[in-house]
Amino acid sequence: MTPAARISRVEITPVAFADPPLLNAVGVHEPFALRAVLQLHTDSGLVGLGETYADETHLEALEAVASDLPGLDAFDTGRIYALVADVLSRRSGAAGDGVAGMITGASVVNRVFSPFEVACLDIQGRTAGRPVVDLLGGRVRDRVPYSAYLFYKWAEHPGADPDEWGEARTPDQLVEQAATMIERYGFGAIKLKGGVLPPDDEIEAIRALHAAFPGVPLRLDPNAAWTPETGIRVAQALEGLVQYLEDPSPGIHGMARVAASAPMPLATNMAVVAFDQIREAVAADAVQVILSDHHFWGGLRRSQGLAAVADTFGIGLSMHSNSHLGISLAAMTHLAAATPNLDYACDTHWPWKTEDVVKPGLTFIDGALEVPAGPGLGVELDPDALGALHEQYLRCGLRARDDTGYIRRFDPGFVRKLGYW
Numbered sequence: 301m302t303p304a305a306r307i308s309r310v311e312i313t314p315v316a317f318a319d320p321p322l323l324n325a326v327g328v329h330e331p332f333a334l335r336a337v338l339q340l341h342t343d344s345g346l347v348g349l350g351e352t353y354a355d356e357t358h359l360e361a362l363e364a365v366a367s368d369l370p371g372l373d374a375f376d377t378g379r380i381y382a383l384v385a386d387v388l389s390r391r392s393g394a395a396g397d398g399v400a401g402m403i404t405g406a407s408v409v410n411r412v413f414s415p416f417e418v419a420c421l422d423i424q425g426r427t428a429g430r431p432v433v434d435l436l437g438g439r440v441r442d443r444v445p446y447s448a449y450l451f452y453k454w455a456e457h458p459g460a461d462p463d464e465w466g467e468a469r470t471p472d473q474l475v476e477q478a479a480t481m482i483e484r485y486g487f488g489a490i491k492l493k494g495g496v497l498p499p500d501d502e503i504e505a506i507r508a509l510h511a512a513f514p515g516v517p518l519r520l521d522p523n524a525a526w527t528p529e530t531g532i533r534v535a536q537a538l539e540g541l542v543q544y545l546e547d548p549s550p551g552i553h554g555m556a557r558v559a560a561s562a563p564m565p566l567a568t569n570m571a572v573v574a575f576d577q578i579r580e581a582v583a584a585d586a587v588q589v590i591l592s593d594h595h596f597w598g599g600l601r602r603s604q605g606l607a608a609v610a611d612t613f614g615i616g617l618s619m620h621s622n623s624h625l626g627i628s629l630a631a632m633t634h635l636a637a638a639t640p641n642l643d644y645a646c647d648t649h650w651p652w653k654t655e656d657v658v659k660p661g662l663t664f665i666d667g668a669l670e671v672p673a674g675p676g677l678g679v680e681l682d683p684d685a686l687g688a689l690h691e692q693y694l695r696c697g698l699r700a701r702d703d704t705g706y707i708r709r710f711d712p713g714f715v716r717k718l719g720y721w
């Protein structure tokens with residue numbers, strides 16, 4: 301019998317969408333963020349969607365896997381995982397590259413497998429006429445809360461017109477940014493991307509946000525820009541002001557040193573990004589919250605595995621984001637809705653983008669998303685938008701994320717802030 305969900309063809313389309321000049325510890329976002337959109341076609345005419353990074357080395361790995369997928373059943377994700385591991389093991393130099401964002405040390409197999417698994421789950425849901433959340437055990441919540449993700453930023457990309465958000469360098473400007481985001485989306489939690497200004501300036505910013513939004517849970521994430529000594533000092537200064545402090549210092553060892561004296565939980569999407577790091581982190585009591593991210597933890601079901609491990613060791617769970625489009629947002633929302641121990645509002649870069657590849661878009665109400673009700677992921681690709689953003693990818697010339705290279709074009713002496721202050 302021919303399985304109804306037999307994969308017949310795979311399309312991988314790199315796209316570029318406009319991104320504002322958001323600052324972080326390693327530089328500034330370039331004018332376009334890159335993503336890859338996966339379409340898995342089946343013999344029966346279904347199409348499953350996935351979304352992932354589009355750095356060139358990652359694209360090459362995706363293409364290598366894609367050529368071996370036709371003929372496999374979209375319900376056979378275990379076999380597809382083994383295929384990804386096998387294909388990557390035969391590619392020299394594949395390990396450790398294709399990195400997007402601040403993620404180092406994540407499993408390449410998990411990172412490459414993830415969008416294929418999401419697309420397979422989309423097909424499975426469409427085949428069964430059920431939303432992906434039902435394939436993950438069903439919803440434990442109907443609405444998934446997200447947080448307002450604030451950034452220090454330039455007013456505009458050099459040579460371009462100012463964007464609608466304006467500059468954010470001061471506490472007052474950040475408070476204004478937060479007010480706009482909360483007014484538009486209703487977020488009930490706030491995360492500030494730090495590691496941009498000296499730590500005392502970022503403490504001031506958190507104090508200003510706390511005063512402006514009393515009772516709203518706050519988080520600060522300097523992406524390991526501080527030494528452990530500074531991490532301890534800042535953690536103590538922020539006592540009672542933040543619900544968790546994210547990646548104050550580099551590595552499991554650095555985090556453990558801060559954690560030993562910090563009055564709040566420490567969270568990470570840098571020190572623990574793969575299953576083989578959990579044992580050491582638990583032994584050192586280095587992190588109290590892990591930010592899951594299905595894009596590098598191996599898809600939605602492996603992220604559920606992470607949730608179970610976190611639960612076993614009494615570690616909290618939150619959700620990380622990189623600049624992303626609507627396919628990823630839908631996948632994140634299905635996963636979050638099915639994860640009982642997701643204790644915090646998820647991160648999302650959503651408010652920073654103005655373009656997308658899906659229709660209809662998802663709509664935030666009171667800072668949360670309803671789980672899409674349609675079969676599969678519940679979002680449809682807009683072919684015109686996909687084509688336009690692919691054209692933009694071809695025109696823009698960017699082929700990998702490089703926040704540091706971009707900032708150094710305007711500030712040649714810029715230093716990446718890893719354990720810096």
Ligand SMILES: O=C([O-])C(=O)C[C@H](O)[C@@H](O)C(=O)[O-]
Nearest residue numbers: 324401402521569621622623
């Ligand atoms: O929580 C995080 O570390 C991130 O969101 C990583 C991202 O790469 C963020 O720093 C960014 O978009 O600049």
Ligand SMILES: [Mg+2]
Nearest residue numbers: 521546547569
């Ligand atoms: Mg982080």
